[in-house]
Amino acid sequence: MKKNLRKELLTKRSLLTEEEVFLKSLSITQQLKNSFIYENANHVMVYLSFRNEVETASIIKDLFDNSKKVYIPLTVPDTRELIVSELLDLEKDLEVGNFGVLEPKKDAIRPVSLDALDLVLVPGVGFDKKGYRVGYGGGYYDRFLPKLATSIPTVALAFEVQMIEKAPTDQYDFPVQYVVTEEQFIDCKR
Secondary structure, three states, rough: OOOHHHHHHHHHHHOOHHHHHHHHHHHHHHHHHHHHHHHOOOOEOOOOOOOOOOOOOOHHHHHHHHHOEEEEEEEEOOOOOOEEEEOOOOOEEEEEHHHHHHEEOOHOOOOOOOOOOOHEEEEEEOOOOOOOOEOOOOOHHHHHHHHHOOOOOEEEEHHHHHHHOOOOOOOOOOOOEEEEEOEEEOOOOO
């Protein structure tokens, strides 16, 4: 069921034009920036967008412009875990890594403790209003999110086409606290 839903949602997202992705991402980014969660955060983990995901390069630039620390995920395929690595330079630190996603180059891996984070932006294929997500199928964030202190806000950035009534869940699924789309800012903890 999850596999078919994932495929359907990825197809919907892939049909968004470059302009739609740009404009909707702009709206989502603005909502995020106007939130107390973002304003109060100084150590932010951001996924590096690809394949029509909500664009995150402008968020990273904004964080740098405001002298905030930026961290990115590094996937470890053998254990299906994420390492959180500090990003210092958007141009020089990155190369195409696992799954075709930008990741830190070997000499730019700067691991940090999860305790350093005060905001985590989470990618995904689909989300419901309770914060449950349909991921890409690797389970990386399902393993990662439960390790975070509950005081660290987790925010999914998604287009409205990625919102679903109810995500299929099992004991390993872990919800995000907020979902931001171009039309709404959802507090999933309510």
